[in-house]
Amino acid sequence: MDSDAIECVGVARKFGVRNAVSDLNLAVPRGSVFGFLGPNGAGKTTTVRMLVGMLRPSAGTIRVLGHDPRAEGDWIRAHAGVMLDNVGLYDRLSAEQNLEFAARVARLSPAEGRRRLEAQLRRVDLWDRRRDRVSGFSKGMRQKLGLARALIAEPELLILDEPTAGLDPSNIVMVRELLVSLAEESGRTIFLCTHLLAEAQRICDQVAIIQQGKILATGDPHRLGGQGLPTVRLTLTGVGAETINQLVLPEPVRLESLGGREWRAVVAAEEDVETIVRALVAAGVGVRAVIPEQVSLEEEYLRLVGGDSHV
Amino acid sequence: MSEVWTMMRKEFAELRGNRRFLLVFLIAVLAMGFIPSLTYAHHHARLGAIGVIFLALYVPFAAVIVVANTAPDLVLHERVGHTLDYLLTTRLSDRAIFGAKVVTAFLVGYVAAMLAVGVQLLAVAALSHNGLHWLYLAVPSARIIVFGVTAGASLYVAVIGTFVALRVGEQRAAYMVTILSVGLLAVPFIVGWIHLSLTTQGIGRDAEWLAFIAVALNVIGLRLFRRDMLVLYLQE
Numbered sequence: 001m002d003s004d005a006i007e008c009v010g011v012a013r014k015f016g017v018r019n020a021v022s023d024l025n026l027a028v029p030r031g032s033v034f035g036f037l038g039p040n041g042a043g044k045t046t047t048v049r050m051l052v053g054m055l056r057p058s059a060g061t062i063r064v065l066g067h068d069p070r071a072e073g074d075w076i077r078a079h080a081g082v083m084l085d086n087v088g089l090y091d092r093l094s095a096e097q098n099l100e101f102a103a104r105v106a107r108l109s110p111a112e113g114r115r116r117l118e119a120q121l122r123r124v125d126l127w128d129r130r131r132d133r134v135s136g137f138s139k140g141m142r143q144k145l146g147l148a149r150a151l152i153a154e155p156e157l158l159i160l161d162e163p164t165a166g167l168d169p170s171n172i173v174m175v176r177e178l179l180v181s182l183a184e185e186s187g188r189t190i191f192l193c194t195h196l197l198a199e200a201q202r203i204c205d206q207v208a209i210i211q212q213g214k215i216l217a218t219g220d221p222h223r224l225g226g227q228g229l230p231t232v233r234l235t236l237t238g239v240g241a242e243t244i245n246q247l248v249l250p251e252p253v254r255l256e257s258l259g260g261r262e263w264r265a266v267v268a269a270e271e272d273v274e275t276i277v278r279a280l281v282a283a284g285v286g287v288r289a290v291i292p293e294q295v296s297l298e299e300e301y302l303r304l305v306g307g308d309s310h311v
Numbered sequence: 312m313s314e315v316w317t318m319m320r321k322e323f324a325e326l327r328g329n330r331r332f333l334l335v336f337l338i339a340v341l342a343m344g345f346i347p348s349l350t351y352a353h354h355h356a357r358l359g360a361i362g363v364i365f366l367a368l369y370v371p372f373a374a375v376i377v378v379a380n381t382a383p384d385l386v387l388h389e390r391v392g393h394t395l396d397y398l399l400t401t402r403l404s405d406r407a408i409f410g411a412k413v414v415t416a417f418l419v420g421y422v423a424a425m426l427a428v429g430v431q432l433l434a435v436a437a438l439s440h441n442g443l444h445w446l447y448l449a450v451p452s453a454r455i456i457v458f459g460v461t462a463g464a465s466l467y468v469a470v471i472g473t474f475v476a477l478r479v480g481e482q483r484a485a486y487m488v489t490i491l492s493v494g495l496l497a498v499p500f501i502v503g504w505i506h507l508s509l510t511t512q513g514i515g516r517d518a519e520w521l522a523f524i525a526v527a528l529n530v531i532g533l534r535l536f537r538r539d540m541l542v543l544y545l546q547e
Contacts, residue, residue: 015543049542052400053538054399054400054538054539054542055539055542055543056539073538074402074404077400077401077402078402082397082400084393084396084397084400086393086396087393087397088392088393088394088395088396088397089392089394089397090321090325090392090394091392092324092325092328092329093321093324093325093328097324101317101320101321102401104317104320105314105317105401105402105403106402107313107402133328
């Protein structure tokens with residue numbers, strides 16, 4: 001069995017002359033929660049469509065659960081639960097009928113389908129509304145029902161494209177809690193295209209940031225800041241910036257001014273902090289505070305995508 | 312086959328909740344049921360062989376009205392509501408998804424036509440006080456129109472309506488093209504490629520050709536509308 005649930009190597013997709021995705025390399029370990037972050041039009045949905053065999057890549061290779069979506073799209077779609085950015089529920093049917101249809105598509109026996117339908121509707125707190133037509137549902141209820149539908153086949157891989165798009169804050173919290181509970185269930189791989197950077201940092205084991213079809217950064221969401229290196233915030237006194245800038249520090253250690261007396265030290269390991277402090281003290285700089293710093297995923301995201309910050 | 316049945320069950324459940332469809336269905340059955348019956352009641356003494364066949368043509372017409380509305384709507388509703396995107400993410404095959412739509416549209420059209428025949432029978436019985444005696448059902452060529460041509464026309468319009476809606480995506484344009492496709496059927500007769508024959512044999516042959524063209528178009532449509540092509544159309 002492949003160790004990665006999703007592997008993309010040099011994947012590209014063109015629409016006419018426009019590159020929707022180019023040279024995409026991803027490795028999503030089995031059982032992990034992977035956040036796929038990027039502004040609108042970055043290539044997230046195109047990537048999702050290629051993963052489930054809805055679109056053929058123009059170049060590169062993709063393996064999903066060990067299978068090639070081009071040749072074995074049916075197998076992948078049978079083993080992956082997908083919720084697209086437009087949930088796509090049948091408005092003229094009730095919540096129950098929507099899930100019954102999904103259960104039949106998943107080829108569940110009527111008894112098993114019924115059992116899972118009830119379990120999923122209870123999980124998303126829609127059991128009491130099961131006989132109501134979906135046309136009367138709020139956006140939040142539709143998102144929850146979409147999640148329930150994606151889960152009814154108990155898939156090995158769950159692909160969620162913007163599950164919180166267009167939701168108000170209370171509904172975002174509701175869907176976030178659902179995602180957290182899903183993330184806590186072991187064994188399932190979740191590929192999450194999301195707006196929620198803070199939540200991605202909270203629940204994702206790994207993230208990738210994509211812009212204009214290219215991956216800008218990938219890795220542990222807690223370590224993405226400082227290009228993967230830990231950082232320390234320093235409050236320095238006594239001498240000017242010129243003296244500090246002239247300090248000779250071992251690679252890749254460096255000091256960046258944050259304005260005033262505040263500095264950020266990018267280090268390779270914890271021992272480097274000691275090296276920096278010694279060098280500073282030797283140069284006559286007063287070190288008032290040394291605070292380990294964690295650059296938030298949001299800060300790193302904004303740094304990487306620049307002005308195009310509409311996730 | 313079970314996938315087609317799964318899709319068809321969903322389609323029928325949706326149609327039950329579609330007021331517009333129910334209205335069109337009801338109007339087609341009642342209009343195509345009562346109009347020929349009233350015509351017969353007032354003009355039965357002057358109806359010749361052509362008149363009998365003319366009355367029989369109301370039945371396939373009922374099917375065409377219902378199918379021309381239903382087939383594009385089954386697809387367009389899925390496009391607008393983004394449920395077609397959902398279907399494409401499932402294990403359902405392209406053939407099951409679109410084959411079920413064609414079969415569903417065909418069936419509702421055929422059932423509407425048969426119900427119209429029922430209404431005609433009841434209306435004539437009431438109007439002529441002649442019992443359940445309906446003139447054209449006794450004529451073999453008219454029977455072929457009622458049962459054979461109706462089936463061929465339903466299938467033809469169901470196939471055209473489904474695949475046109477997949478490509479066009481705009482409701483009014485899809486309906487227009489579907490109706491135009493029915494008009495296209497008259498072209499071979501008008502330009503003289505096919506000689507119009509109202510004999511039992513001639514009408515039977517025409518019904519067989521219609522069914523053959525419909526099946527051939529369905530096969531071509533299923534081959535042309537692959538999943539990845541559809542995604543591109545949906546993105547347009």
